[in-house]
Amino acid sequence: MQKAFASPSQAAPLAGSYTRIADLTPHHDTLCSMRHHLHRHPELAYEENATAAYAARQLESWGWQVARGVGKTGVVATLSAGGGTRSVGLRTDMDALPIDEATGLPYTSEAPGKMHACGHDGHMAMLLGAAQHLAATRKFSGTVHLFFQPAEEHGVQSGAMQMIEEGLFERFPCDAVFAMHNHPGAEPGVFLLRRGPFMSAFDKVVIDIEGIGGHSARPHLSVDPVVVASSIVMALQTIVARNVDPAQSAVITVGSMHVGTASNVIASSARLDISVRSFDDGVRALLLRRIEAIARLQAESYGATARVQTTDGYPAVVNSSEETDFAAEVARELVGENNVVEQAALVMGSEDFAFMLQRRPGALLRIGNGTGEAARMLHSPHYDFNDRNLPIGAAFWSRLVERYLGRQTHTAV
Structure with missing residues (x-):
């Protein structure tokens, strides 16, 4: 058995079991359907109108309170349960890239010159899966904010900065924020984390x-x-x-x-x-x-x-130690110690989630997208997100919320 998470946040686990991958596995086809829909309809930075509307409709149908137009085309969904006063933010990116897709997949992009070549479609599907599960189970006490952020690929005047300038954390207070990005070159379901500087x-x-x-x-x-x-x-x-x-x-x-x-x-x-x-x-x-x-x-x-x-x-992504250690513990509980890489190698790519980390403690982690043919480089016309990660990522987000906004201390199972 594993010990309960203890940190200055005083987050305490729930009574009862936490979300497992097996809880989301029966929904794999639904998760794939959402991901493939998003993949077929990519939109570039600050043009994510249909993407945002799709996410908002899904979230509202599950009982989330949704705010539209945050950071131009961004969406924020909020769900509260129990009497807890703590809050946590989970962020996903929404925009695609100006690339002609060459995968030949059945769900290939229907928008010429536009493609989800960085996996943002998968990132959204994982968070949507967690949103549906959390709304159904509500095994937490506090408030969860989901940030569906535009324009991560913009390079300048990014979506994260735009949302923050429009009062993101004043309107939707968070004690900590977390984000996840896929990582070609590591096996699916392997989590990579690093305390301190992680992405350039x-x-x-x-x-x-x-x-x-x-x-x-x-x-x-x-x-x-x-x-x-x-x-x-x-x-x-x-x-x-x-x-x-x-x-x-x-x-x-x-x-x-x-x-x-x-x-x-x-x-x-x-x-x-x-x-x-x-x-x-x-x-x-x-x-x-x-x-x-x-x-x-x-x-x-x-x-x-x-x-x-x-x-x-973008500034460097600098993960806070407490939140990184917490995310690593949640990952170890979910997938086992052998599938968690702590203090992973520095990543020379950049991420505008760095702006959020400058204002709130938190962590960005990466999940393996596969090796060999599955490890197509990000931003390649042949890239595709690995659907094996969908229930894993959704379960991780669900368990992280349950652990961070727990009701009472007990031994994790």
Whole structure:
């Protein structure tokens, strides 16, 4: 038997058994049906009107109180039971990506150029499954808020920030917040957690280079932005290798270079789009400072100019220790110790749930999406969420609520 969770939150377990995976397994087909519906009808950031309406209808039919239009297209559902005064928030993302799907699945996207290539359809289905189960059982004492958040993929002015700016935590108070994301490369049902920094901060940098255009046969009369841009790209590689402490993690990726239109024309300008990832605030500032200096000085050395524009993206996801340990304990109870990875490796991807964690204690955890063919990279046109996770994730959310908002202390079963 496992001990009851005890933390400064004074959360106490329920009398009676907690939700198990077996309690949700009979609903697997229903969960799949919801997930496949969402997959067929993807919507991009701040366009999730039909997605939000679908989630709201389901939640209201189960007895949840629903607020629409939170953070433009977001939905918040609230359910209270017992006389408890504590509250917990569970967040899922809703938006899809501008990708043409290439899976060939029966439930493939019906929206050209749009696809759930990051698993947000699965994230929503797991939380909807938990919502239905919690409404039917109500084995908790307190208040649960479900955040169906838009625009996680937006990169800037994200859905989490929008919801917070519109008074999310004032309208729907939470003692802690939790979120889950799928993780290709780990087996389904394996939970990965990490105390402290877990997912990286993200910033976007655009470098506009101005040279002097001309005829390709007379390069001496021009200042070629292709050469300037290439020199900047190569010099940028030295920042992580030679300026960042080797004990720190950082990535600078030049994602696109736009320059020129014909082989016999030397262009007059070029543009570089850059993704910058880091965990430490000092390293984050260093990266942006060095990118600007290198771009400006490299351009000047060729007789060109470079204008650097930096856009703040997402901060690093930093999980609070108490809530991470609690989520890990719930996961161990549910799937066994061998299927829980604590202090998992850092993830260089970014997540706007970080904004919520800056304002409330909580944790983001990841659930394995499979290995081999099932481990298609996120944001790939061949990606698909693993339906084996649906009852597991729904059971996890249900048990976490029951444990966090428990009625009385007893030994967990």
